[in-house]
Amino acid sequence: MTTVLKVEGLKKSYGTKEALSGIDFEVQEGEIFALIGPNGAGKTTTLRIVATLLTISGGKVTFLGHDLKKEPEKIRENISYLPEEAGAYRNMKGLDYLRFMANFYAGDGEKADEIVRRGEAIAELGSALKDKVGTYSKGMVRKLLLGRALMTKPAMAVLDEPTSGLDVINSLEVREIIKRFAKEGISVLLSSHNMLEIEFLSDRVALIDKGRILDAGTSGGLKDKYQAPNLEVVFRSAVR
Amino acid sequence: MNKFTNLLVKEIRDLVNKQLVTSLLMTVLIFYFVGNMAKSEMKRAEATQTISVLDLDQSTLSKGLAAGLKAASFKVEWSPAKDPEAAVQAAKQGDTYLLIVIPEGFGASVDRLEPKEISTFTFLRSFSIGGMRKSEILRAVIGATNNYLSNDILKKKVPDVPADILKTPIKSKDYVIVKDKMAEGSASTISGLVWSQSFLIPIILFVIIMSSAQMVISAVAMEKQNKTLETLLTVPIRRTSVVTTKMLAAGIVGLLSAGIYMIGMRSFMGGMTGGIRAGAAAGAVIKELGLTLAGRGYVLLGVAMFFAILCGLAMAMILGVLAEDLRSAQTLIMPIMLMILIPYLLSFFVDFQTMPLPAKLLIMAIPFSHPFMATPNIMLGHYSAVLYGILYMAVVFLVLVFIAARIFSTDRVLTMKLRWGKKKVVL
Numbered sequence: 001m002t003t004v005l006k007v008e009g010l011k012k013s014y015g016t017k018e019a020l021s022g023i024d025f026e027v028q029e030g031e032i033f034a035l036i037g038p039n040g041a042g043k044t045t046t047l048r049i050v051a052t053l054l055t056i057s058g059g060k061v062t063f064l065g066h067d068l069k070k071e072p073e074k075i076r077e078n079i080s081y082l083p084e085e086a087g088a089y090r091n092m093k094g095l096d097y098l099r100f101m102a103n104f105y106a107g108d109g110e111k112a113d114e115i116v117r118r119g120e121a122i123a124e125l126g127s128a129l130k131d132k133v134g135t136y137s138k139g140m141v142r143k144l145l146l147g148r149a150l151m152t153k154p155a156m157a158v159l160d161e162p163t164s165g166l167d168v169i170n171s172l173e174v175r176e177i178i179k180r181f182a183k184e185g186i187s188v189l190l191s192s193h194n195m196l197e198i199e200f201l202s203d204r205v206a207l208i209d210k211g212r213i214l215d216a217g218t219s220g221g222l223k224d225k226y227q228a229p230n231l232e233v234v235f236r237s238a239v240r
Numbered sequence: 241m242n243k244f245t246n247l248l249v250k251e252i253r254d255l256v257n258k259q260l261v262t263s264l265l266m267t268v269l270i271f272y273f274v275g276n277m278a279k280s281e282m283k284r285a286e287a288t289q290t291i292s293v294l295d296l297d298q299s300t301l302s303k304g305l306a307a308g309l310k311a312a313s314f315k316v317e318w319s320p321a322k323d324p325e326a327a328v329q330a331a332k333q334g335d336t337y338l339l340i341v342i343p344e345g346f347g348a349s350v351d352r353l354e355p356k357e358i359s360t361f362t363f364l365r366s367f368s369i370g371g372m373r374k375s376e377i378l379r380a381v382i383g384a385t386n387n388y389l390s391n392d393i394l395k396k397k398v399p400d401v402p403a404d405i406l407k408t409p410i411k412s413k414d415y416v417i418v419k420d421k422m423a424e425g426s427a428s429t430i431s432g433l434v435w436s437q438s439f440l441i442p443i444i445l446f447v448i449i450m451s452s453a454q455m456v457i458s459a460v461a462m463e464k465q466n467k468t469l470e471t472l473l474t475v476p477i478r479r480t481s482v483v484t485t486k487m488l489a490a491g492i493v494g495l496l497s498a499g500i501y502m503i504g505m506r507s508f509m510g511g512m513t514g515g516i517r518a519g520a521a522a523g524a525v526i527k528e529l530g531l532t533l534a535g536r537g538y539v540l541l542g543v544a545m546f547f548a549i550l551c552g553l554a555m556a557m558i559l560g561v562l563a564e565d566l567r568s569a570q571t572l573i574m575p576i577m578l579m580i581l582i583p584y585l586l587s588f589f590v591d592f593q594t595m596p597l598p599a600k601l602l603i604m605a606i607p608f609s610h611p612f613m614a615t616p617n618i619m620l621g622h623y624s625a626v627l628y629g630i631l632y633m634a635v636v637f638l639v640l641v642f643i644a645a646r647i648f649s650t651d652r653v654l655t656m657k658l659r660w661g662k663k664k665v666v667l
Contacts, residue, residue, distance in 0.1 A: 014655065048470075048654075051470075051474045052473075052474060053470060053473055053474060053651075053654060054651045054654070055650055055651055073476060073478065076474055076475060076476040076477075077476040079474070080474075081470070081471065081474040082471075083467065083470045083471065085467050086467050086468070086470065086471055087466040087467035087468050088466075088468065089250070089254070089466065089468055090466060091253075091254065091257065092250075100246065100250055101475065103241050103243065103246040104243050104246065104475040104476055104477055105475075105476065145471075148471075
């Protein structure tokens with residue numbers, strides 16, 4: 001298996017406050033790797049760093065052999081980031097939004113067309129794609145954004161709370177889409193509060209609290225190790 | 241479509257929305273409408289006006305005065321009243337704006353050199369400029385009559401000496417010198433004419449910088465409010481391109497908006513000043529003195545304005561990062577507005593060159609002061625001052641762009657915000 005993302009001793013501080021105190025993990029090709037932890041544990045900070053939004057205070061992040069500090073542009077070409085509270089341009093039609101985003105990745109019109117077609121298929125919004133984003137429900141926006149994140153077939157999708165604010169049906173659909181794309185070789189680094197979601201989706205899980213990774217492994221392995229019925233109990237035991 | 245063009249087109253589309261087009265059209269229409277109204281009002285003021293005249297004298301002189309009024313395009317309406325009070329009451333009922341009462345024995349009193357006073361009444365029915373013009377014309381007629389009478393009296397009393405020599409024994413000629421050029425003319429008339437021809441420049445500049453800066457701040461604030469900025473910053477495009485496209489789009493739309501706005505403004509001002517034409521002689525003097533903005537002058541002024549706009553856009557880009565949403569963006573325009581307002585207002589009342597040194601340095605430190613100073617400097621041939629101003633603005637712009645690019649390349653673009661409650665910048 002090829003290592004896509006390697007995080008070594010990653011530290012991040014906001015002024016005097018330390019958000020990450022030196023964390024290490026790796027994500028393999030086609031693997032869904034999840035970070036679970038309470039609010040303020042450092043999940044979003046880690047994801048934002050990998051997405052090249054935040055700079056690092058210490059340690060090293062390597063993605064497909066590119067150093068995040070030295071070559072952020074190279075990394076941006078190969079990842080897609082879906083923030084927890086992301087939005088799309090309200091005055092654009094759904095299809096125009098996908099086209100606008102595709103143009104950043106496609107060298108020519110034909111390639112852009114192909115990317116947009118893939119985005120349409122992932123978003124599954126049908127004729128609503130011809131409507132302005134401002135008229136969409138929260139679920140529709142999330143699906144559009146997921147379509148945008150996966151349509152470019154990135155080497156890795158970084159998804160922060162991918163089903164945040166969605167109803168049961170929409171959440172299930174989004175999870176299935178993520179799972180399907182991972183099978184096609186896209187690596188996924190995600191964070192979630194929803195332990196059931198993590199169990200369903202992830203190949204491996206890292207338990208993160210106060211900027212440190214407490215433990216990592218498969219859901220089954222962690223449950224066995226902590227003799228816990230589910231990941232919630234695993235997390236509580238790990239914190240103690 | 242390359243990445244830069246893709247983003248630039250999106251930024252321009254974001255700015256050119258229905259609200260902008262509607263407000264621009266409305267502005268032009270309102271200016272055009274008000275300008276035309278003012279123009280027709282001025283024309284009416286200059287056309288034949290009715291003046292009520294109560295002539296209690298019926299002398300040759302009083303009739304001569306009435307003839308003078310007719311010659312000055314007044315339609316004389318003889319008042320049938322018997323006394324001034326009744327004449328005022330009668331005129332009040334009608335639609336006349338002016339009443340002149342010539343007292344009994346007026347002609348004889350002038351002959352005795354003990355002139356009785358004539359009374360003029362102006363019925364202020366509005367505060368329009370047109371209304372004021374009517375009484376100005378009346379005053380001019382009385383002045384001309386006075387001049388004629390005094391000449392006549394002097395001719396009779398001192399027949400050997402021309403009347404104008406008796407009235408103005410000291411003759412003078414006014415000359416104005418600008419650098420190595422000299423021409424005959426009054427300094428106040430020339431200054432007034434130069435001002436009337438260049439006063440639009442600061443207004444144009446004010447409008448362009450303010451509207452473009454507001455657009456940039458709002459564009460960044462909108463990205464934050466709609467939660468689209470994080471996504472945009474993770475797509476494969478250079479951060480400097482993100483900064484540049486927002487500034488470029490605002491610059492293009494700002495220039496277009498200002499152009500359209502100025503067409504309306506020109507129509508409005510054309511209407512306001514349509515009836516007041518500058519004397520051809522004063523115009524010729526201005527040309528003779530080189531007080532015009534031809535060729536090199538226009539280029540220099542254009543470059544100065546361009547760099548001022550760039551400074552405004554770069555400043556707006558930095559301030560936009562501090563905005564959390566569109567609402568806070570409205571407040572963040574304040575520092576730029578103040579920096580433009582200070583030289584803008586001063587340009588109308590103060591000579592920058594003669595200000596005390598500390599005040600002058602303070603004003604010069606504001607990049608937006610330089611284009612306001614450029615017009616008089618170009619006209620007076622102080623080209624080096626204009627060039628230094630442009631150089632200073634270019635340096636300020638580069639420093640600001642560097643700061644903006646640094647902010648967009650680091651965490652600060654997401655973490656920096658102005659918290660009004662705590663009154664401090666959080667980094």
